[in-house]
Amino acid sequence: MTDILEKGGITRRTVLAGAGALVVSFSLLSRSLAQEATQPPAPEPPKLPGSLDENRFLDAWIRIDADGAITVFTGKAELGQGIRTALLQVAAEELDVEPGDIELVTADTGRTPDEGFTAGSQSMQNSGTAIRHAAAQVREILFAEAARRLAVASGELKAEGKAVIASDGRSVGYGELVSAQMLHIEARPQSSVKQPGTFRVMGKPMPRVDIPAKVTGGVAYVHDLRLEGMLHARVVRPPSPGARLANLDASGVEAMPGVVSVIRDGGFLAVVSEGEWQAVAAMRALATAARWEEVATLPEQADLPAVLQDLEREVGVVSESGSPDIGDGKTFEATFTRPYQIHGAIGPSCAVARIEGERLTVWSHTQGVYPDREAIAEMLGMPLEQVRVIHMEGSGCYGHNGADDAAADAALIAQKLPGRPVRVQWMREQEHAWEPYGPAMLVKVRASLGGDGRISGWNYDLWSNTHSTRPGGAGALLAARHKEQSFTPKTPELNISPSGNGDRNANPTYVLPNKRVLWHFLPDMPLRVSALRALGAYANVFAVESTMDELALAADADPVEFRLRHLEDPRARAVVELAAERFGWSNAAPPSGRGRGFGFARYKTLAAYLAVAVEAEVERETGRVRVVRAVSAIDSGEVVNPDGIRNQTEGGILQSISWTLYEAVTFDDTRITSIDWSSYPILRFASVPDSVEVHIIDRPGEPFLGTGEAAQGPVAAAVGNAIRNATGRRLYDLPFTRDRVRNAIGA
Incomplete structure (x- = not known):
């Protein structure tokens, strides 16, 4: 040895x-x-604020060039919610510059941090918080460097015009202060963020930066993108979910003017042309030439509640406390249903893709550029680093609509025609028939009152599948499913989390010492489903708040007072009291044919608080319901742009009225039948309320809570409660169509 x-x-x-x-x-x-x-294990890195925790270097968020140009990066996407404006305000406040001094780069796998999906009203919580703390630390670095160069104390400096200025008038520009790697440092857990009393930009109204192009005909949406040499493509979808392409003679289509290519890959069919109208004409001819074998795979629509119960495979406990057994007190028991509903993008989905050499670039209205990149790369068998996805707004969103599928369509076609950009535009009937729907749901509630007039037992059972089947995974994409070498969707799994999914807001904010909330999980659905704004909160809050009104009646209590009786959170009480006050809530008998209704929820039980009161008129002869006015109060934490909060809440109220009174996907045993605006009606201008009020409770210094999805559930319940108040009849099945209202009141 x-x-x-x-x-x-x-x-x-x-x-x-x-x-x-x-x-x-x-x-x-x-x-x-x-x-x-x-040796002791390496210590865990400290927790950083918001999305800084996953993207820990300052220069992932903020860049300052030698000429003083400032660029701020966010992994979140502008979806019409005004996030670009709010994030500009946050960055400008902490960097001591004007919002117009900043270029904001949104979701782009080639430039921005990976912040997952823009969803769940979390952009301000995650990205806003990250940018705020990163900008505050960058400001401190600039001041420290300026103090060193000017040989003065940092306290003697101020910022103005993208420069740091000493009390004697000497100044150094931001660009001069930042060397190449100065900002390539890891963020600290704590920053000296500005305090509310010192704000110049935050907390004040600022015009939305995304609006001008939208109202002047500028390039606002991915639909408007035009690249040199761009081809136009249309996809021919199967006529039904279970259809299989049996035969195709495309020779006639290939000979049509302007047609560059007819593409078939398994059941994926597309036509590519030089001009857009040529593509539309060729698509229609190709659809006529295709022969499909169809099978009846869809259930009887009237039997949907029973179908959902039969599809149950697993039961999860969302919340349980005390002894929820129903006692001898007054009891309310009911079943509530929600149908499949669509996102209803006003502009059908669109995307552009181009392959140059070995690199693919896709412009898409996806809500998750990084997950979409992963799914597209898997579908095409490309290395992840060779695929770039850039977000561009689309004219319609509110969850996982057809945007990701359109991106996959464009990418698949571009791979077969390298060198030229390919634009894919969906048609209206394709959008309605093939986008992932908001899931149908079934809820059963059984609750009782104790002798003290409080809720003594609460049993809540919901039947739902997962409300998100977004990419990653190629199986989430229609094009990947229809290819010859097809990809199978991932099997959904029951996942109970603090923010919820199908169970979102199934566990009420109210103090209920004896309760049991169960999620009867469905891994499969008859129709393709995914995330629609508010996820399960829309149906769950509708059911919970309808039940609260019925229990208030049983307790001979005012509905607002009854809610306050079960609320301990002072912020929850504040929005309920403010909405009632500004509405002029009263127990006096309403005018004939009119009713008042109230609704409340804290979104996800951990985000924004919202209460709303509505007045509705009900025409007994026709069954028509119109919301006359709506008054809401919202607390979404510290306010960055009050106009943005007001816009989002007003929009949420109108959207919920539309869902609640009109919207439902229809189908027979084979095909979707609600494929246009006549078969899938939405709220029209003639039915918009006379007034919609949004009263904001600002919470300076409190965390951002998000706004965009707080209104949907409370408004649905308030409308249902108003109908109950006007007619004496409770409606349990959404939407409240004219026929259902007429049948309920016996007109």
Whole structure:
């Protein structure tokens, strides 16, 4: 052994030659392991604010060039919710510059941090918080460097015009202060963010930066993108979910004017042309030429509640406390249903893709550029680093609509026609028939009152599948499912989390010491489904708040007072009281044919608080319901742009009225039948309320809570409660169509 070590140590050959060397190697390894065992484990990195925790370097968020140009990066996408404006305000406040001094780059896998999906009203919570703290730290770095160069204390400096200025008038520009790698440092857990009393930009109204192009005909949406040499494509979808392409003679289509290519890959069919109208004409001809075999795969629509119960595979406990058994007190028991509903993008989905060399670039209205990149790369068999997805707004969103599928269509076609950009535009009937729907749901509630007039038992059962089947995974994309070498969607799994999914807001904010909330999970659905604004909160809050009104009636209590009786959170109480006050809530009998209704929820039970009161008129002869006015109060934490909060809440109220009174996907045993605006009606201008009020409770210094999805559930309940107040009849099945209202009141 000594000879081996003296002659040059252990080599691969000496180890293989004899057992002695092998023993030494094990001995050395054991010593190494023993040393490692005595060393303490490396400490966990400190938790950073918001999305900084996943993207920890300052220059991932903020860049300052030598000429003073400032760029701020966010992984979140502008979806019409005004997030670009609010994030500009946050960055400008902390950097001591004007919002117009900043270029904001939104979701782009080639430039911005990976912040997952823009969803769940979390953009301000995650990205806003990250940008705020990063900008505050960058400001401190600039001031420290300026103090060093000017030989003064940091306290003697101020910022103005993208420069740091000393009390004697000397100044240094931001660009001069920042060297190449100065901002490539890890963020700190705490920052000296500005305090509310010092704000110049935050907390004040600022015009939305995304609006001008939308109202002047500028390039506002991905639909408007035009690249040199761009081709136009249309996809021919199967006529029904279970259809299989049996035969195709495309020779006539290939000979049509302007047609560049007819593409078939398994059941995926597309036509590519030089001009857009040529593509539309060729698509229609190709659809006529295709022969499909169809099978009846859809259930009887009237039987949908029973179908949902039969599809149950697993039961999860969302919340349980005390003894929820129903006692001898007054009891309310009911079943509530929600149909499939669509996102209803006003502009059908669109995307553009181009392959140059080995690199693919896709412009898409996806809500998650990084997950979409992963799914597209998997579908095409491309290395992830060769795929770039850039977000561009689309004229319609509110969840996982057809945007990701359109991006996959464009990418698949572009791969077959490298060198030229390809624009894919969906048709209206494709959008309505093939986008992932908001899931149908079934809820059963059984609750009772105690002798003290409070809720003594609460049993809540919901039947739902997952409300998000977004990419990653190629199986989430229609094009990947229809290819010859097809991809299978991932099997959904029951996942109970604090923010909820199908169970979102199933656990009320009210104090209910005896309760049991169960999620009867459905892994499969008859129709393709995914995330629609508010996820399960829309149906769950509708059911919870309808039940609260019925229990208030049973307790002979005012509906607002009854809610306050079960609320301890002072912020929850504040929005309920403010909405009632500004509405002029009263128990006096309403005018004939009119009713008042109230609704409340804290979104996800951990985000924004919202209460709303509505007045509705009900025409007994026709069954028509119109919301006359709506008054809401919202607390979404510290206010950055009050106009943005007001816009989002007003929009949420109108959208919820539309869902609640009109919207439902219809189908027969084979096909979707609600494929246009006549078969899928939405709220029209003539039915918009006379007034919609949004009263904001600002919470300076409190965390951002998000706004965009707070109104949907409370408004649905308030409308239902108003109908109950006007007619004496409770409606349990959404939407409240004219026929259902007429049938309920016996007109």
